[in-house]
Amino acid sequence: GAVVSQHPSRVICKSGTSVKIECRSLDFQATTMFWYRQFPKQSLMLMATSNEGSKATYEQGVEKDKFLINHASLTLSTLTVTSAHPEDSSFYICSARTGNSPLHFGNGTRLTVT
Amino acid sequence: RKEVEQDPGPFNVPEGATVAFNCTYSNSASQSFFWYRQDCRKEPKLLMSVYSSGNEDGRFTAQLNRASQYISLLIRDSKLSDSATYLCVVNGVNAGKSTFGDGTTLTVKP
Numbered sequence: 001g002a003v004v005s006q007h008p009s010r011v012i013c014k015s016g017t018s019v020k021i022e023c024r025s026l027d028f029q030a031t032t033m034f035w036y037r038q039f040p041k042q043s044l045m046l047m048a049t050s051n052e053g054s055k056a057t058y059e060q061g062v063e064k065d066k067f068l069i070n071h072a073s074l075t076l077s078t079l080t081v082t083s084a085h086p087e088d089s090s091f092y093i094c095s096a097r098t099g100n101s102p103l104h105f106g107n108g109t110r111l112t113v114t
Numbered sequence: 115r116k117e118v119e120q121d122p123g124p125f126n127v128p129e130g131a132t133v134a135f136n137c138t139y140s141n142s143a144s145q146s147f148f149w150y151r152q153d154c155r156k157e158p159k160l161l162m163s164v165y166s167s168g169n170e171d172g173r174f175t176a177q178l179n180r181a182s183q184y185i186s187l188l189i190r191d192s193k194l195s196d197s198a199t200y201l202c203v204v205n206g207v208n209a210g211k212s213t214f215g216d217g218t219t220l221t222v223k224p
Contacts, residue, residue, distance in 0.1 A: 034212065043201075043214065043215075043216040043217050044158070044201075044214055046211075046214070049211060091155070093157050093158075095212075097212070100145055100146050100205050102146075102148050102160050102163060102203075103148070103150075103158075103160070103203065103212050104160070105157040105158050105159070106157060107156070107157050108156070108157045110155075
């Protein structure tokens, strides 16, 4: 149980375009979802916390207008990287949980901006 | 001071060795604790939850010391497949934010 599906797993896009990443909890209702970014050989960096039906809470230094998060239902959150640039190339991972349960992670999205 | 701090790595051990990782947390009101492992270029996967009474899963033993605010992970009889980065995760009060340590890298060598 507790499966989180993230899509797409890999995306290559041109500079200036926007990319949407979906995160779905398949067999449980996720009251909270989290979005992370990880650069090679670095630790996970929390970008934002998303609670269903409310605005996301962004970590310091993360631009909310660039990284749009929508958590419209208890099973779906989306992250849109707007006007992507090469420095946005990274591994983006979502996680989801219910209450104080363990986090369950999506399998990540590797974004390359050319 | 970071909210969650882990042993700096890397740990390089021979097969069969016993290795222990520690993780300290700063918020005494933290409610739940977990160990995850992350393989290179993959997402973290839950290894085990950590309970006050301590818990064991095969070769892995996790312990929580609330008084000293640390959790530990002990791996016995290390296998090559245990090579990974191990992350401790602490959940805040009232299902608050999950905070990660930076991870400890383990390499088990033949």
